[in-house]
Amino acid sequence: MADASKSDAFVEFERVQKSYDGETLVVKDLNLTMPKGEFLTMLGPSGSGKTTCLMMLAGFETATHGDIRLGGTSINNIPPHKRGIGMVFQNYALFPHMTIAENLSFPLEVRKLGKSEREAKVKRALDMVEMGSFGGRRPSQLSGGQQQRVALARALVFEPELVLMDEPLGALDKQLREKMQFEITRLAHDLGITVVYVTHDQTEALTMSDRVAVFNDGRIQQLAPPDQLYEEPSNSFVAQFIGENNTLEGTVKEISGGRALVQLDDGELITATPVNVSEAGQRTRVSIRPERVEYNKDRLQEGVHTLKAEVLEFIYMGDIFRTRLRVAGNDEFIIKTRNAPDQTRLQPGQQIEIGWLPEDCRALDA
Amino acid sequence: MSDMTQTGPVLAADGTPLKRSLARALRMQKMRALALIAPLLLFVLLTFILPIADMLFRSVENSIVTDTLPRTTVAVQAYDADSGEAPSEAMFDALAYDLVVAAERKEHTRVGSRLNYENAGISSIFRKAGRSMDDMGEIYLDQFVDLDKAWKEPETFVALFADPDWAAEAGGDDESRFAYSDTAAEVLPGATDAYAAWARTIQDQDGDSPTKEKPWAPIYMALYKDLVQNPDAPAAFGGDTAALLSAAVTAIQAPEWQTMSTREAFAEIDKDWLDPEVWRTIKTYSGKYTNGYFLNAADFQKGPNGPELRPELERIYGTLFLRTMIMSMAITVSCIVLGYPVAWILANLPSRTANVLMILVLLPFWTSLLVRTSAWKVMLQQQGVINDVLVWLGIVADDARLVMINNQFGTIVAMTHILLPFMILPMYSVMQTINPSYLRAAKSLGATNWTAFWRVYFPQSVPGIGAGSILVFILAIGYYITPELVGGTKGVFISNRIAFHISQSLNWGLAAALGTILLVVVLLLYWAYDKIVGIDNVKLG
Ligand SMILES: Nc1ncnc2c1ncn2[C@@H]1O[C@H](COP(=O)(O)OP(=O)(O)OP(=O)(O)O)[C@@H](O)[C@H]1O
Numbered sequence: 001m002a003d004a005s006k007s008d009a010f011v012e013f014e015r016v017q018k019s020y021d022g023e024t025l026v027v028k029d030l031n032l033t034m035p036k037g038e039f040l041t042m043l044g045p046s047g048s049g050k051t052t053c054l055m056m057l058a059g060f061e062t063a064t065h066g067d068i069r070l071g072g073t074s075i076n077n078i079p080p081h082k083r084g085i086g087m088v089f090q091n092y093a094l095f096p097h098m099t100i101a102e103n104l105s106f107p108l109e110v111r112k113l114g115k116s117e118r119e120a121k122v123k124r125a126l127d128m129v130e131m132g133s134f135g136g137r138r139p140s141q142l143s144g145g146q147q148q149r150v151a152l153a154r155a156l157v158f159e160p161e162l163v164l165m166d167e168p169l170g171a172l173d174k175q176l177r178e179k180m181q182f183e184i185t186r187l188a189h190d191l192g193i194t195v196v197y198v199t200h201d202q203t204e205a206l207t208m209s210d211r212v213a214v215f216n217d218g219r220i221q222q223l224a225p226p227d228q229l230y231e232e233p234s235n236s237f238v239a240q241f242i243g244e245n246n247t248l249e250g251t252v253k254e255i256s257g258g259r260a261l262v263q264l265d266d267g268e269l270i271t272a273t274p275v276n277v278s279e280a281g282q283r284t285r286v287s288i289r290p291e292r293v294e295y296n297k298d299r300l301q302e303g304v305h306t307l308k309a310e311v312l313e314f315i316y317m318g319d320i321f322r323t324r325l326r327v328a329g330n331d332e333f334i335i336k337t338r339n340a341p342d343q344t345r346l347q348p349g350q351q352i353e354i355g356w357l358p359e360d361c362r363a364l365d366a
Numbered sequence: 367m368s369d370m371t372q373t374g375p376v377l378a379a380d381g382t383p384l385k386r387s388l389a390r391a392l393r394m395q396k397m398r399a400l401a402l403i404a405p406l407l408l409f410v411l412l413t414f415i416l417p418i419a420d421m422l423f424r425s426v427e428n429s430i431v432t433d434t435l436p437r438t439t440v441a442v443q444a445y446d447a448d449s450g451e452a453p454s455e456a457m458f459d460a461l462a463y464d465l466v467v468a469a470e471r472k473e474h475t476r477v478g479s480r481l482n483y484e485n486a487g488i489s490s491i492f493r494k495a496g497r498s499m500d501d502m503g504e505i506y507l508d509q510f511v512d513l514d515k516a517w518k519e520p521e522t523f524v525a526l527f528a529d530p531d532w533a534a535e536a537g538g539d540d541e542s543r544f545a546y547s548d549t550a551a552e553v554l555p556g557a558t559d560a561y562a563a564w565a566r567t568i569q570d571q572d573g574d575s576p577t578k579e580k581p582w583a584p585i586y587m588a589l590y591k592d593l594v595q596n597p598d599a600p601a602a603f604g605g606d607t608a609a610l611l612s613a614a615v616t617a618i619q620a621p622e623w624q625t626m627s628t629r630e631a632f633a634e635i636d637k638d639w640l641d642p643e644v645w646r647t648i649k650t651y652s653g654k655y656t657n658g659y660f661l662n663a664a665d666f667q668k669g670p671n672g673p674e675l676r677p678e679l680e681r682i683y684g685t686l687f688l689r690t691m692i693m694s695m696a697i698t699v700s701c702i703v704l705g706y707p708v709a710w711i712l713a714n715l716p717s718r719t720a721n722v723l724m725i726l727v728l729l730p731f732w733t734s735l736l737v738r739t740s741a742w743k744v745m746l747q748q749q750g751v752i753n754d755v756l757v758w759l760g761i762v763a764d765d766a767r768l769v770m771i772n773n774q775f776g777t778i779v780a781m782t783h784i785l786l787p788f789m790i791l792p793m794y795s796v797m798q799t800i801n802p803s804y805l806r807a808a809k810s811l812g813a814t815n816w817t818a819f820w821r822v823y824f825p826q827s828v829p830g831i832g833a834g835s836i837l838v839f840i841l842a843i844g845y846y847i848t849p850e851l852v853g854g855t856k857g858v859f860i861s862n863r864i865a866f867h868i869s870q871s872l873n874w875g876l877a878a879a880l881g882t883i884l885l886v887v888v889l890l891l892y893w894a895y896d897k898i899v900g901i902d903n904v905k906l907g
């Protein structure tokens with residue numbers, strides 16, 4: 001990596017490992033570099049170590065090995081209260097014995113700000129999340145969404161450069177969550193803060209972030225912008241985890257010219273883009289997005305491999321049709337088609353031929 | 367609130383004021399809640415509230431004096447002890463009639479003890495008098511019998527005093543309660559009263575019948591006195607009775623008839639009976655209710671001019687109350703200081719370790735209170751473990767061993783140890799509910815460990831401290847065994863005094879008054895706590 005980009009880095013994890021019990025590694029060799037102002041989401045299944053990473057960054061857990069740097073200086077030995085990192089907790093952690101205004105004023109008090117300055121900042125922060133008239137209430141007198149906004153305001157009121165959020169929207173209903181997703185991204189953008197956001201809701205991750213780090217088993221499986229993550233998953237875990245995905249298993253026959261010839265387990269041959277297969281004879285999983293599958297012969301490109309398929313189920317979903325097929329012995333092969341005027345509706349039992357572009361078909365690890 | 371632009375009361379959907387419909391909705395809830403707690407309420411009422419009410423009543427109740435000495439308390443009303451004049455013959459007569467009944471019912475010692483609380487020494491003169499009551503008026507008995515053998519017969523008296531209807535049925539196995547005749551009550555009031563009292567007493571006490579028993583001597587005395595008063599009495603009767611009475615009247619008026627003075631008789635039993643103070647005491651405590659126990663419990667006594675403070679040396683309860691309060695507070699504070707860190711550690715350990723340690727906290731509950739207290743005796747006494755170690759270490763000279771027991775220090779140490787779990791448990795259960803993310807949040811907001819603890823954790827743990835303190839303080843204030851065993855004279859509590867009055871001096875009224883005062887003090891403190899901290903700020907978990 002060039003020196004220029006290194007000095008650019010605001011948050012850095014370098015070879016960080018973490019173990020709670022001295023037997024298993026919860027975080028294994030984490031390397032991550034974030035520039036200032038980035039909105040990075042950690043996404044992954046439960047227990048994959050997301051919260052642990054956040055806690056190490058906030059200073060509530062110490063890394064067993066490796067170095068965490070903030071603005072170029074190692075923070076391994078800096079206590080949490082000196083790190084100046086704002087944090088929104090999953091359960092909000094609003095202090096129940098203080099009013100909303102007191103909650104917000106707390107970080108300013110410990111920073112020894114004057115009364116009038118405190119009041120001005122508290123008011124500004126509350127207005128920012130549209131909670132201006134609730135300053136005198138206790139947290140227990142607020143709804144979940146309101147508490148969430150207050151928690152956000154409290155994490156921002158002392159103007160930290162880095163804000164960590166651990167599943168802050170987990171407890172909210174869908175509509176409120178979408179509204180808050182928008183609010184949070186807007187605020188982060190307006191204030192120019194760097195955000196590390198944890199979620200296990202992939203839609204949330206894809207819509208909010210500049211980059212998404214997909215965690216599994218204590219490792220970052222892929223770190224990429226949302227579109228790249230979706231369209232070019234770099235291994236079968238990411239492909240499975242992000243969005244809906246069809247997989248066909250087989251063996252690599254040959255690799256040449258950026259194409260891999262894969263023999264599926266029922267003997268059919270297809271071409272795919274090799275991603276992490278390198279030589280003939282390797283087992284592989286071929287992954288194709290449901291909306292990239294074509295069954296209309298006219299739209300199929302010349303020369304692509306097609307496969308025979310039998311329609312098992314047709315589901316009308318309004319904007320799209322979702323059809324379940326049996327392809328190469330896989331009963332769970334899904335295709336999605338837009339509900340367009342010229343689109344034919346498939347009938348169960350119908351025999352069709354399906355195909356796709358080799359770029360959309362990625363040969364991943366088995 | 368910004369949306370409250372409306373003025374005037376807010377109305378509910380049906381047009382009633384919102385406040386009222388809310389109150390109605392809440393009332394339904396309250397009724398349901400009440401129904402749910404009704405069984406417990408009943409239980410508590412029967413086993414707790416009623417006994418307390420009984421105790422409150424006992425602290426003012428004083429009917430034993432009027433019940434046992436009904437005639438005396440009436441007779442004594444006219445008496446003024448300050449005038450210096452001697453108690454009158456009539457008062458002694460009344461006392462004699464009362465005492466003879468009381469002695470038969472074995473109640474004279476109890477009334478003696480009751481009056482003894484107020485005037486030491488009365489108990490013994492009552493006891494002596496009770497023993498001699500059988501002979502009181504014997505001189506009259508002898509003379510009546512000498513006059514006519516019929517005066518020895520029970521039937522004579524039945525004919526004289528009893529209601530004819532009662533007499534007609536009397537003598538059977540299920541004899542009804544004695545009823546006197548109105549004629550007798552009118553012309554021979556004193557004698558009828560004395561006879562009726564005797565008749566009922568032997569009926570109640572021994573199941574005997576007045577138709578079969580010979581009357582006691584004092585009845586003859588009463589009859590004599592009535593006949594002196596009313597020589598025309600025989601005219602009211604007929605037959606043999608009239609004849610007997612007429613003969614008696616004649617004999618009484620004869621010069622050789624011998625008389626005696628009841629006062630002299632009592633003076634002979636004990637000359638303290640002539641002391642006006644004895645009679646003043648009887649008069650003072652002749653009401654059905656008294657504030658005497660409370661005055662006593664507050665170190666006051668009844669003087670000639672109303673309540674007055676007792677002499678310096680006799681004041682004990684004020685000091686005891688004060689000591690009980692101060693020491694209970696000291697115990698509560700040391701429980702907080704020792705218990706808080708323990709509760710904190712317990713609440714912050716993984717639950718498996720916490721459970722093991724919790725057993726250690728509860729361990730003291732598994733040993734008897736007496737054993738634990740005795741253990742403290744072994745530890746703290748001058749030849750005890752701690753002193754031995756200190757001497758061995760050379761910190762304390764052998765001839766200057768520390769006095770750590772049989773004083774307030776010993777009581778505080780032992781009781782802190784015993785009551786500590788009551789402090790730790792509520793604190794622990796409150797602290798357990800405090801999410802650790804609050805502390806993390808505080809630190810992430812820039813608070814140091816101490817600020818985070820003091821501003822965020824501590825306020826949330828206050829309900830636990832409050833609950834623990836109330837528990838420990840109220841338990842301490844009523845504690846009795848431990849101060850008794852390790853408190854010596856300087857370290858005993860008011861409850862030891864209450865126990866003493868209940869089991870040894872048998873002055874239950876005073877014990878009840880002391881208990882009532884203690885109860886009121888606790889309620890006052892509770893009220894003050896509510897005002898200062900707020901009772902909704904008490905949480906057991
Ligand atoms: N304090 C702890 N002591 C021991 N093990 C822990 C502790 N905290 C977390 N772990 C373990 O570390 C692993 C990662 O936990 P972490 O909380 O980081 O997961 P996560 O990705 O945040 O999951 P989720 O999405 O469910 O919040 C889990 O296996 C968990 O059991």
Ligand SMILES: [Mg+2]
Binds near residue numbers: 050051052166
């Ligand atoms: Mg988590």
